[in-house]
Amino acid sequence: xxxxxxxDYKMKFTGEEEFPDLSLHNNHMAKVLxxxxxxxxxxxxxxxxxxVDDVIQTGVDNPGHPFxxxxxxxxxxxECYEVFKDxxxxxxxDRHGGYKPTDKHKTDxxxxxxxxxxxxxxxxxxxxxxxxxxxxxxxxxxxxxxRGERRGIEKLSIEALAxxxxxxxxxxxxxxxxxxxxxxxxxxxxxxxxKPVSPLLTCAGMARDWPDGxxxxxxxxxxxxxxxxxxxxxxxxxxxxxxxxxxxxxxFCVGLKKIEEIFKKHNHGFSWNEHLGYILxxxxxxxxxxxxxxxxxxxxxxTHAKFEEILTRLRLxxxxxxxxxxxxxxxxxxxxxxxRLGSSEVDQxxxxxxxxxxxxxxxxxxxxxxxxxxxxxxxx
Amino acid sequence: MAxxxxxxxxxxxxxxxLASLGAGTMATGFLLSENVSLAAExxxxxxxxxxxxxxxxxxxxxxxxxxxxxxxxxLRDKLTPNNxxLDQSIQTGVDNPGHPFxxxxxxxxxxxESYEVFAExxxxxxxDRHNGYDPKTMKHPTDLDASKIxxxxxxxxxxxxxxxxxxxxxxxxxxxPACSRAERREVExxxxxxxxxxxGDLAGxxxxxGDMTDKExxxxxxxxxxxxKPVSPLLTCAFMARDWPDAxxxxxxxxxxxxxxxxxxxxxxxxxxxxxxxxxxxxxxxCSGLKKVEHLIQERGxxFMWNERLGYILxxxxxxxxxxxxxxxxxLPKLSKDPRFSKMLDNLRLxxxxxxxxxxxxxxxxxDISNNDRLGKSEVELVQMLVDGVNHLIECEKxxxxxxxxxxPAPITQFRK
Numbered sequence: 001x002x003x004x005x006x007x008d009y010k011m012k013f014t015g016e017e018e019f020p021d022l023s024l025h026n027n028h029m030a031k032v033l034x035x036x037x038x039x040x041x042x043x044x045x046x047x048x049x050x051x052v053d054d055v056i057q058t059g060v061d062n063p064g065h066p067f068x069x070x071x072x073x074x075x076x077x078x079e080c081y082e083v084f085k086d087x088x089x090x091x092x093x094d095r096h097g098g099y100k101p102t103d104k105h106k107t108d109x110x111x112x113x114x115x116x117x118x119x120x121x122x123x124x125x126x127x128x129x130x131x132x133x134x135x136x137x138x139x140x141x142x143x144x145x146x147r148g149e150r151r152g153i154e155k156l157s158i159e160a161l162a163x164x165x166x167x168x169x170x171x172x173x174x175x176x177x178x179x180x181x182x183x184x185x186x187x188x189x190x191x192x193x194x195k196p197v198s199p200l201l202t203c204a205g206m207a208r209d210w211p212d213g214x215x216x217x218x219x220x221x222x223x224x225x226x227x228x229x230x231x232x233x234x235x236x237x238x239x240x241x242x243x244x245x246x247x248x249x250x251x252f253c254v255g256l257k258k259i260e261e262i263f264k265k266h267n268h269g270f271s272w273n274e275h276l277g278y279i280l281x282x283x284x285x286x287x288x289x290x291x292x293x294x295x296x297x298x299x300x301x302x303t304h305a306k307f308e309e310i311l312t313r314l315r316l317x318x319x320x321x322x323x324x325x326x327x328x329x330x331x332x333x334x335x336x337x338x339x340r341l342g343s344s345e346v347d348q349x350x351x352x353x354x355x356x357x358x359x360x361x362x363x364x365x366x367x368x369x370x371x372x373x374x375x376x377x378x379x380x
Numbered sequence: 381m382a383x384x385x386x387x388x389x390x391x392x393x394x395x396x397x398l399a400s401l402g403a404g405t406m407a408t409g410f411l412l413s414e415n416v417s418l419a420a421e422x423x424x425x426x427x428x429x430x431x432x433x434x435x436x437x438x439x440x441x442x443x444x445x446x447x448x449x450x451x452x453x454x455l456r457d458k459l460t461p462n463n464x465x466l467d468q469s470i471q472t473g474v475d476n477p478g479h480p481f482x483x484x485x486x487x488x489x490x491x492x493e494s495y496e497v498f499a500e501x502x503x504x505x506x507x508d509r510h511n512g513y514d515p516k517t518m519k520h521p522t523d524l525d526a527s528k529i530x531x532x533x534x535x536x537x538x539x540x541x542x543x544x545x546x547x548x549x550x551x552x553x554x555x556x557p558a559c560s561r562a563e564r565r566e567v568e569x570x571x572x573x574x575x576x577x578x579x580g581d582l583a584g585x586x587x588x589x590g591d592m593t594d595k596e597x598x599x600x601x602x603x604x605x606x607x608x609k610p611v612s613p614l615l616t617c618a619f620m621a622r623d624w625p626d627a628x629x630x631x632x633x634x635x636x637x638x639x640x641x642x643x644x645x646x647x648x649x650x651x652x653x654x655x656x657x658x659x660x661x662x663x664x665x666x667c668s669g670l671k672k673v674e675h676l677i678q679e680r681g682x683x684f685m686w687n688e689r690l691g692y693i694l695x696x697x698x699x700x701x702x703x704x705x706x707x708x709x710x711x712l713p714k715l716s717k718d719p720r721f722s723k724m725l726d727n728l729r730l731x732x733x734x735x736x737x738x739x740x741x742x743x744x745x746x747x748d749i750s751n752n753d754r755l756g757k758s759e760v761e762l763v764q765m766l767v768d769g770v771n772h773l774i775e776c777e778k779x780x781x782x783x784x785x786x787x788x789p790a791p792i793t794q795f796r797k
Contacts, residue, residue, distance in 0.1 A: 008463060013560065013562035013563070017565065020626070061624065146467070148432040203622075207475070208474070208617075212435050
């Protein structure tokens with residue numbers, strides 16, 4: 001936040017002279033940004049000093065991604081989504097299936113509304129996980145925040161998490177100061193997040209001052225985990241081995257509600273509005289910010305000609321087991337919901353549960369050399 | 381009520397500001413505030429410099445050694461005329477605690493004025509890095525008369541190539557960490573237009589990084605001319621790779637002995653090089669080429685950033701003064717294994733690097749040996765020191781080959797008291 005936008009000085013030059021060269025680019029920002037929009041927005045800044053050039057820098061620096069169409073822009077604070085709506089609304093619409101500036105987003109964190117999800121075959125479904133992000137009102141976001149703000153977020157988070165008990169009793173490990181033994185254990189548990197190396201994140205300024213103010217909290221059972229000050233203020237993760245997504249989602253909802261209550265008591269609730277749902281750094285995570293997924297063995301189905309089409313119809317996406325930016329290894333895929341905005345948490349996890357169940361049945365059929373043509377689903 | 385957040389701040393001022401924003405809810409205050417400058421001012425009070433002071437406990441660069449909470453408090457809220465800040469200057473040093481091979485500077489200038497506005501931090505760093513040179517009291521000599529160099533042709537059994545480089549910045553335009561796309565394009569325009577005016581052995585061509593053909597690119601790689609998008613975090617954390625490859629390019633003469641990089645780590649890097657050991661000729665071409673380019677930009681009303689306190693102004697404080705690195709790739713198989721090698725280099729005011737350049741380790745027996753110093757001595761003085769030093773190292777290598785012993789030379793004096 002102490003970062004200066006350098007903007008008044010740039011206004012000496014014309015919009016034409018400043019407009020980025022996007023001729024080789026293939027991200028949402030590059031598709032939407034025109035000289036007209038740029039000209040309209042370049043003179044503005046949010047109250048904390050974030051400008052349109054700050055918003056688009058990561059998209060200018062990263063022309064395109066082989067595995068996934070990237071968004072190519074970030075928010076520096078909650079107000080970006082208002083001040084730069086001429087750019088961000090069309091990007092949001094593109095990314096979130098035609099979501100209109102007048103649409104309203106539904107939030108539903110009642111885990112009881114989820115049907116099934118406790119019977120995914122553990123011979124195929126190796127692990128289940130639900131994550132989301134939360135931004136804390138009153139602080140600017142990771143691309144923009146100063147060290148003082150980031151430390152403020154950390155302090156508040158530690159206090160909130162320290163008050164949890166029962167199945168949520170746990171401990172905070174600041175990245176700067178954990179012992180080697182603690183670090184090894186966190187790596188073995190697949191909990192530790194590292195300094196971002198992806199240029200999608202570093203070009204957006206999110207790795208500044210690493211590891212100052214960053215840390216990991218997890219419960220003693222190692223099934224509920226919070227990342228502090230990585231790509232968002234908070235990333236909240238519920239996970240466990242096997243296929244009981246129902247239990248993972250229950251813990252997710254209960255834990256999130258508890259944490260939110262504590263932040264609200266300190267007058268720093270989560271950033272949310274009824275149009276965009278939960279406000280996060282990347283426009284792709286607006287709405288629920290939820291990615292619910294499994295690591296699932298689909299060696300036969302993944303090589304089937306219709307695999308991509310099946311995923312699209314089920315409203316699911318695939319990633320490698322190393323997370324975003326990775327390729328699949330050994331026929332094991334990370335399958336998760338594609339949508340974030342315009343449907344609720346329950347809706348999205350339901351799609352994962354139903355879709356993965358179907359795909360496992362397809363895999364079993366293919367193992368027996370039977371056709372799956374009759375099982376191809378309609379577009380959800 | 382005193383929530384955990386208010387405890388971050390001390391002082392009655394903070395309480396007054398918070399009260400005016402209403403019930404400890406900072407967010408409402410900013411969202412409702414129509415007045416941008418009120419918001420900025422309130423934020424400054426809510427986050428005093430002490431809350432933003434970086435954690436430098438694990439750091440070992442020049443910036444970390446020089447930055448104190450008092451200096452930070454004084455400079456944090458200042459702006460250069462181009463709106464560049466201290467936090468932006470030091471970001472690279474905060475993000476990169478230390479380098480295994482070389483003590484890094486840990487800060488950059490965003491523009492010429494940075495060296496004035498942030499003098500309280502940069503002057504001690506300059507003093508530390510440049511052997512006690514005090515910008516407040518001393519003057520830097522500039523001398524580009526190559527005819528003064530003596531003994532400047534090395535034994536080619538040992539010296540494989542000779543090279544001199546420097547940088548030049550165009551006055552009036554921000555430096556690579558800060559420049560906007562339009563500014564960067566303006567730098568390219570000014571430089572390329574000037575270079576088109578070079579003739580004779582300096583006549584050449586510009587290759588824009590974004591527009592070159594595959595064939596051109598391969599040729600430039602084969603010639604060891606092509607520079608790539610910076611991957612070193614020392615540079616990327618200083619915002620120098622933004623908008624790559626927009627307005628970046630390479631110009632070289634037809635003879636491939638004079639080369640200019642546009643908009644890499646500085647506005648321009650000027651390089652004269654040849655295979656073999658004729659450092660004198662390399663330096664002659666360097667000086668003559670530089671003078672001609674300067675003349676060509678002056679014809680159009682531009683000039684290089686220079687002042688008598690700091691010499692030529694470049695992005696990294698380590699390159700102030702002459703910005704000159706004169707060096708050779710030299711084989712020293714016996715000497716490099718001698719335990720006195722490092723001390724000899726130190727006393728001769730030379731440094732070794734791997735043949736891949738800064739940030740690389742030396743492999744085998746071939747080293748990049750170049751001058752340590754940049755500021756406080758002229759170009760001619762530094763090249764002569766390099767020439768004398770390399771000649772001495774070669775003599776030592778020959779002695780070791782003959783089974784004779786060598787002596788560590790006495791250290792060359794500097795201004796540090």
